[in-house]
Amino acid sequence: MIEDLADRLFAEIAISGAPGWPPGGAGASESWGRLAELGLPLALVPEEAGGPGLDLVEALELVRAAGRHALALPLAETMLANHILAEAGLPVAPGAATILCGGPQDQVSLRRAGSGWTLAGRAFRVPWASVAETLVVVAPGEAGPCVARLEAGAFTVEPGRNLAGEPRDAVLFDTELRAEQVRPAGRAGGPDVVRRRGAALRSLALAGALERVLALTVAYAGERSQFGKPIGRFQAVQQSLAEMAGHVAAGAAAAGGAAEAFAGADLLPIAAAKVRTGEAAGRAAAIAHQVHGAIGFTQEHILHRFTGRLWSWRDEFGDEAEWSLALGTQAVEAGPDGLWPLVTAA
Amino acid sequence: MTEVLNFPPPPAADVRSLRADVRAFLRDALSGRRPRDRARTWTGFDAEFSRELGRRGWIGMTWPKRYGGHERSALERYVVLEEMLAAGAPVAAHWISDRQSGPLLLKFGTEAQRTAILPRIAAGECFFCIGMSEPDVGSDLAAVRTRAVPVEGGFRINGTKLWTTYGHRSHYMILFCRTGSQEERQAGTSQFLIDLATPGISVRPVTDLSGESHFNEVVFTDVFVPSSALIGRLGGGWDQVMGELAFERSGPERFLSSFVLLPELLRSLGPEASERARIAAGRLVAHLVTLRRMSRSVAGLLERGENPALQAAVVKDLGAVFEQELPEIVRGLTSTEADLAAADDLASTLAHLVLNAPSFSLRGGTREILRGIIARGLGLR
Numbered sequence: 111m112i113e114d115l116a117d118r119l120f121a122e123i124a125i126s127g128a129p130g131w132p133p134g135g136a137g138a139s140e141s142w143g144r145l146a147e148l149g150l151p152l153a154l155v156p157e158e159a160g161g162p163g164l165d166l167v168e169a170l171e172l173v174r175a176a177g178r179h180a181l182a183l184p185l186a187e188t189m190l191a192n193h194i195l196a197e198a199g200l201p202v203a204p205g206a207a208t209i210l211c212g213g214p215q216d217q218v219s220l221r222r223a224g225s226g227w228t229l230a231g232r233a234f235r236v237p238w239a240s241v242a243e244t245l246v247v248v249a250p251g252e253a254g255p256c257v258a259r260l261e262a263g264a265f266t267v268e269p270g271r272n273l274a275g276e277p278r279d280a281v282l283f284d285t286e287l288r289a290e291q292v293r294p295a296g297r298a299g300g301p302d303v304v305r306r307r308g309a310a311l312r313s314l315a316l317a318g319a320l321e322r323v324l325a326l327t328v329a330y331a332g333e334r335s336q337f338g339k340p341i342g343r344f345q346a347v348q349q350s351l352a353e354m355a356g357h358v359a360a361g362a363a364a365a366g367g368a369a370e371a372f373a374g375a376d377l378l379p380i381a382a383a384k385v386r387t388g389e390a391a392g393r394a395a396a397i398a399h400q401v402h403g404a405i406g407f408t409q410e411h412i413l414h415r416f417t418g419r420l421w422s423w424r425d426e427f428g429d430e431a432e433w434s435l436a437l438g439t440q441a442v443e444a445g446p447d448g449l450w451p452l453v454t455a456a
Numbered sequence: 457m458t459e460v461l462n463f464p465p466p467p468a469a470d471v472r473s474l475r476a477d478v479r480a481f482l483r484d485a486l487s488g489r490r491p492r493d494r495a496r497t498w499t500g501f502d503a504e505f506s507r508e509l510g511r512r513g514w515i516g517m518t519w520p521k522r523y524g525g526h527e528r529s530a531l532e533r534y535v536v537l538e539e540m541l542a543a544g545a546p547v548a549a550h551w552i553s554d555r556q557s558g559p560l561l562l563k564f565g566t567e568a569q570r571t572a573i574l575p576r577i578a579a580g581e582c583f584f585c586i587g588m589s590e591p592d593v594g595s596d597l598a599a600v601r602t603r604a605v606p607v608e609g610g611f612r613i614n615g616t617k618l619w620t621t622y623g624h625r626s627h628y629m630i631l632f633c634r635t636g637s638q639e640e641r642q643a644g645t646s647q648f649l650i651d652l653a654t655p656g657i658s659v660r661p662v663t664d665l666s667g668e669s670h671f672n673e674v675v676f677t678d679v680f681v682p683s684s685a686l687i688g689r690l691g692g693g694w695d696q697v698m699g700e701l702a703f704e705r706s707g708p709e710r711f712l713s714s715f716v717l718l719p720e721l722l723r724s725l726g727p728e729a730s731e732r733a734r735i736a737a738g739r740l741v742a743h744l745v746t747l748r749r750m751s752r753s754v755a756g757l758l759e760r761g762e763n764p765a766l767q768a769a770v771v772k773d774l775g776a777v778f779e780q781e782l783p784e785i786v787r788g789l790t791s792t793e794a795d796l797a798a799a800d801d802l803a804s805t806l807a808h809l810v811l812n813a814p815s816f817s818l819r820g821g822t823r824e825i826l827r828g829i830i831a832r833g834l835g836l837r
């Protein structure tokens with residue numbers, strides 16, 4: 111299975127200590143090359159567009175696996191960017207690619223200019239923009255949403271980072287595009303659909319990281335001894351870890367629902383997954399740090415690679431409040447008699 | 457450790473027409489039933505309602521036809537259960553017999569016990585109660601004291617069971633008791649099929665926080681039962697009762713006990729609900745959707761013959777947190793004063809649930825016991 115293969119590869123990459131990006135980071139491009147060799151960046155691309163034609167739910171397990179290993183490479187972003195390009199009938203990206211998150215402050219305008227287009231705008235917290243060779247912009251157009259494909263050089267980047275040190279950059283563009291660089295979005299959908307799919311990816315990544323944080327914490331509770339016995343033998347610690355396991359299990363299950371909903375970009379399962387994994391992230395990170403004591407509160411210990419991502423990924427592509435609001439609005443519209451049918455349709 | 461996280465995707469099956477049938481039936485059958493009464497759902501006793509479900513083939517759904525069952529899938533049964541709970545149908549009379557007593561007899565009962573009892577359960581005519589807890593025996597079930605002593609032709613039983621839900625309105629009890637020495641703990645226990653009309657059994661209702669009487673003290677004084685009342689193996693009670701608990705913990709009633717409050721909340725908020733209220737309600741929907749997925753996953757594992765006792769403990773623990781926080785969140789959003797006697801549906805439903813919520817993390821295994829089971833699943837004990 112592709113997930114097992116990816117698990118082994120990501121583990122090797124993580125163990126080799128390569129922090130991945132930013133460029134110049136030792137071994138980053140070599141690691142990326144290994145992913146590319148296996149065709150992983152094309153995992154969500156159908157066969158006729160040059161991808162492996164995997165079942166989407168299976169392919170999305172790559173993102174969970176990447177989360178499990180805190181893979182410091184823009185794999186999920188490139189997978190999504192290529193998915194959108196392929197759905198819109200544009201050529202897939204040759205290297206690392208990324209997409210806009212569609213946050214409330216992003217501004218994009220796409221206008222006809224002669225036989226081509228003018229694309230202008232600014233976007234914030236764009237994942238891995240500083241290393242992406244291709245930027246995919248989904249813009250509302252006069253006749254429905256369009257997808258534009260920008261090469262490095264056509265946009266400028268103001269670097270930023272998330273709590274785990276991953277690039278989250280502001281991006282500025284004002285550029286002329288040839289007709290063939292822009293296509294109607296088709297099944298790729300508008301910015302709201304991209305945000306949903308991005309949220310599905312982050313749910314899966316969160317689920318992977320949650321799994322690992324639980325494993326690390328359970329293992330540590332078995333190794334660390336105080337008062338003459340492993341701390342995992344104290345009932346107070348056991349109860350905390352059991353609580354954490356519940357959150358992790360719920361996150362994993364919810365993310366599975368998001369993976370199934372990815373193709374149709376269905377709001378309910380994806381929003382539920384982002385809310386549930388986000389909530390699990392906060393609780394699990396807190397318990398993990400409590401159980402690890404002071405050593406977990408250092409950059410020397412591996413835990414922070416995972417908890418840092420939990421704290422950031424829960425905010426990205428919409429936090430719990432944003433997706434809860436979307437769900438709550440659906441519930442209010444469904445009304446008292448429509449609520450249960452809404453829930454059972456998911 | 458991975459077992460704790462093993463919630464495979466729920467089996468896909470087309471259950472739309474069954475769901476539509478159940479919904480149509482419930483719409484008629486429950487019309488005019490107030491939310492406060494709906495909130496009782498699987499603690500609401502209505503023998504006539506249970507008989508009607510039996511007539512419709514919605515009890516003992518997965519059992520073999522020769523025992524009065526209907527050989528439907530676990531997922532079809534799940535649909536019926538969740539629709540009943542979401543609508544707040546009064547299903548308590550047959551709930552325990554359908555959920556655990558019947559399946560226990562199916563697995564460990566003698567042929568005579570099965571043929572005598574199972575068809576009557578499936579018909580919605582035969583109700584069971586659970587005889588596990590005692591005055592001094594709660595979480596530590598292996599310390600059970602009620603004792604059955606072998607006598608000519610059977611056993612003589614003495615002891616007291618407590619918290620026996622609907623013991624006063626049931627026909628039978630599955631009794632878990634001691635047949636060996638106290639020191640043997642688990643090994644010295646057995647299960648019996650007790651006809652509650654047997655002389656020497658007295659049942660005294662106990663009143664709960666909200667003033668209702670559903671559970672009881674059941675005292676056994678020199679009660680004689682024939683040898684044929686033994687279920688399974690003499691001394692095999694512990695493994696059997698653990699299997700029974702797996703059934704008891706795995707269903708959708710473990711996260712839907714407060715559900716009827718959620719539509720009432722939406723009714724009270726109306727279409728102009730504030731952003732704050734939508735966020736809070738939406739978060740509850742996210743939890744509900746996730747719990748339901750996990751619970752259906754457990755149903756799928758059961759269907760495949762696996763033993764998801766650990767996953768059931770996870771769902772029950774998370775489910776109780778959800779059921780207990782729901783009334784608290786509704787209070788915070790609506791400033792409703794809980795009042796059992798209020799004409800206002802939200803106020804009376806809220807009152808019922810505030811008074812019942814403490815039991816959600818006690819009955820069927822306490823939060824601490826469930827988390828102990830999960831910790832064992834993680835390899836910590």
Ligand SMILES: Cc1cc2nc3c(=O)[nH]c(=O)nc-3n(C[C@H](O)[C@H](O)[C@H](O)COP(=O)(O)OP(=O)(O)OC[C@H]3O[C@@H](n4cnc5c(N)ncnc54)[C@H](O)[C@@H]3O)c2cc1C
Nearest residue numbers: 586587588589594595619620621815818819820822824825
């Ligand atoms: C509404 C309701 C219906 C019920 N229906 C039935 C029924 O039909 N049949 C039946 O047999 N029983 C029934 N019960 C009883 C139920 O199974 C028991 O309440 C439950 O097993 C806990 O036992 P206890 O109440 O004696 O609490 P105890 O076991 O005395 O526990 C009290 C507290 O101590 C904690 N505790 C106990 N042991 C440990 C430990 N090892 N580690 C950490 N904490 C611990 C518990 O978690 C709890 O918080 C019902 C209970 C309720 C509330």
